[in-house]
Amino acid sequence: MRAYLSAFVLQGRIGLRYRIAVAAGLVAQLWFGAITLMAYASVYHHAPDAHAPLTLRQAMTYTWLQQSLFRLLPIGCLPSVGDAARTGAIVYDLLRPVDMWAWWLSSSLAWLVGAAVPRAILLAAIAGPLAALLGLEAWSLAPPVSMTAAILALVSFGLGALISATIVMWWNVLTARTLSPLGANAIAVPLSVLLSGMLLPLPLYPPWAQTLLLLQPFAGITDIPIRLYLGVAIPGGAGTAIVIQIVWLAVLTLFGRAWMRRTVDRLEVQGA
Amino acid sequence: MLDGLVLYRRMAAASIAAQLRYPGTFVLQAAGNFVTTLLSFFGLWSLFHRFGSLGGWDIGMVAVLYGLVNVAFSVAETLGRGFEIFGGEFVKTGNFDRLLLRPRSTLLLLLGHELRLRPVGRFLQGAFVLAAGLHLSPHVGWATVWLIPWAVAGGAALFLGILIGQAALCFLTIEGLEVVNILTYGGVEAGQYPLPMFGRWLRRFLTWAVPIAGICYYPTLVMVRHADPLGMPMWFGAVSPALGFVFLGVMVWAWGRGVAGYVSSGS
Numbered sequence: 163m164r165a166y167l168s169a170f171v172l173q174g175r176i177g178l179r180y181r182i183a184v185a186a187g188l189v190a191q192l193w194f195g196a197i198t199l200m201a202y203a204s205v206y207h208h209a210p211d212a213h214a215p216l217t218l219r220q221a222m223t224y225t226w227l228q229q230s231l232f233r234l235l236p237i238g239c240l241p242s243v244g245d246a247a248r249t250g251a252i253v254y255d256l257l258r259p260v261d262m263w264a265w266w267l268s269s270s271l272a273w274l275v276g277a278a279v280p281r282a283i284l285l286a287a288i289a290g291p292l293a294a295l296l297g298l299e300a301w302s303l304a305p306p307v308s309m310t311a312a313i314l315a316l317v318s319f320g321l322g323a324l325i326s327a328t329i330v331m332w333w334n335v336l337t338a339r340t341l342s343p344l345g346a347n348a349i350a351v352p353l354s355v356l357l358s359g360m361l362l363p364l365p366l367y368p369p370w371a372q373t374l375l376l377l378q379p380f381a382g383i384t385d386i387p388i389r390l391y392l393g394v395a396i397p398g399g400a401g402t403a404i405v406i407q408i409v410w411l412a413v414l415t416l417f418g419r420a421w422m423r424r425t426v427d428r429l430e431v432q433g434a
Numbered sequence: 435m436l437d438g439l440v441l442y443r444r445m446a447a448a449s450i451a452a453q454l455r456y457p458g459t460f461v462l463q464a465a466g467n468f469v470t471t472l473l474s475f476f477g478l479w480s481l482f483h484r485f486g487s488l489g490g491w492d493i494g495m496v497a498v499l500y501g502l503v504n505v506a507f508s509v510a511e512t513l514g515r516g517f518e519i520f521g522g523e524f525v526k527t528g529n530f531d532r533l534l535l536r537p538r539s540t541l542l543l544l545l546g547h548e549l550r551l552r553p554v555g556r557f558l559q560g561a562f563v564l565a566a567g568l569h570l571s572p573h574v575g576w577a578t579v580w581l582i583p584w585a586v587a588g589g590a591a592l593f594l595g596i597l598i599g600q601a602a603l604c605f606l607t608i609e610g611l612e613v614v615n616i617l618t619y620g621g622v623e624a625g626q627y628p629l630p631m632f633g634r635w636l637r638r639f640l641t642w643a644v645p646i647a648g649i650c651y652y653p654t655l656v657m658v659r660h661a662d663p664l665g666m667p668m669w670f671g672a673v674s675p676a677l678g679f680v681f682l683g684v685m686v687w688a689w690g691r692g693v694a695g696y697v698s699s700g701s
Contacts, residue, residue: 193620201627
C-alpha cells in the first residue's frame, strides 16, 4: 500500500511544480469560458420557448465546472508511461515487486488530480465568488442547489476521478502495446472532449442520443457529477447515477486488468 | 528574393518527403485531425437542432463562418510550424544561434523548418463545411468567387501573424507559453460564432486588436448578402481581410525587434 501511496504523492508533487503553467491554463480557461457563455446567452435569448433541458444559468454553471475540471479528463496516457514505452524504460516497471496496474493507476490518478484540483479551486473562486463581487452575478458559477446535492456531487466527482484514471490506464496499456503514445493520444482527445460534455453539455445534445450519452463511461467523469451538483433530473434519480459510475469503474478495471495481463505477457521492448 | 523562394521550395520539398516516409502515421494523424474538427462542428449543429437558430443566425451563415476560419487556420498551421515550436526547440536550446549564422532571413528559415501536412484534415473538413454553408444560404452573391480566396489569404496571414508574434514573445519568456493558444485555437473558436453574439469588449477586440472578424464575419456578410445588425457598412467586408495582412506586418516588425534584442540562451 505504501508503494502506491508514494507513487501518488510523487506524481502529485510534479503536477504542483508548474505554477506558470497553472496561471496560463487559467487564462485560457477563462477565455474559452467567456466565449462559450456569450454564445449560450445569445442562443437562449433568441429562443425563449425552446424548452431546453438546462436553463441558461445551469448551462453557464455547467460550462464553468467543465472548464475548471478540464485537466481531469483522460486526454492521453500518463506522460512517464509514454516515455517509458518509447525508450524501453518500461522494463524497470515490469521488474518492480508491485502490482503494475495499481502502481500505474496511483500515478495516473495523481497526475489527473494534481493538475485538476489547484486549477479547479482557482477557477471556481474566480468564476464564482469573485465574479459575483464584480457584479457579474448573472454570468457566474452558481453554488450547488442544496446541501444534499453538494455531498452527492462530491462523492460523484471522486468516482469520476477514479473512472478517468482507469481510462488513462487503458491508454497506458495501449501505449505499451503500440510502443508509442501518439496513437492513444490521438483517439483520447476527441473521445474525452466530445463524450464528457466539454464540447457541449451532454443534456443539450439531441433527445434521441440522451440515453446513449448517459450510459457511456465518459459521462461518469464530469457530466454525472455536474448534473447532481445542478440538481438536473437524471432518469432513475441520483442513485442510478452513482450506480452507473460504479458499474463502469468495475467493468473498466476488470477488462483493463485482463488486457494488461495479456499485453505484458507478450510485451516487446524497444530502445536502448 | 527569387533565390529565397528557390531555397524555400527545396526546404519544403525535403520536409514533405520526410513526412511521407511514414505514410501510415501521416494518414492516421490527418484522419484524426479531420475527425476532431468535424466533431466540433457536430457540437454547433446540436445547438441548432435544439434551439432552431444560433442567436437568430441560420445554419448556412454559421457554416460559412466555421469553414472560412478553419480553412484559414489550417493554411497558417501548415506554414507556421517552425514558429509554433520556436520557444522549446530554438530559444531554450540555443539552436537559434545557428540560424542567425546563416545568410538568410530568420523568417524564411523558420517558415522552411517544416511544411506540415497534417492540417490537411482540418482544411478538407473546413472546405466541405464552407461549401455546404454556401449551398444552404439563399442569397449567395457573385462576390463570393473572389471573396473566398481573399478572406482565406487574409485569415492565413492573420494566424501566421499570431504564430510569429507567439514566437517573438519567446525571446522574453524563453519557453513557449501555452497561453497564446487563446489566440490560435481560441481565435478559431471565436471566429465560428457570428460577431453580434458577443459582448462589446470582445467585439472590439476581435475587430480591431486581433482582427478575426475582419477575415471571417464581415466577408461572410458580403457573401451571403446579409446586412450587419450592428450597422457596419457592407463594403467593409470586401476590404476587411486586409486587416489580417496589417496584423501580420505588425507582428513581423515585432519579430525584427525581438531578433535585434536577442542575446542567446541554452547550452
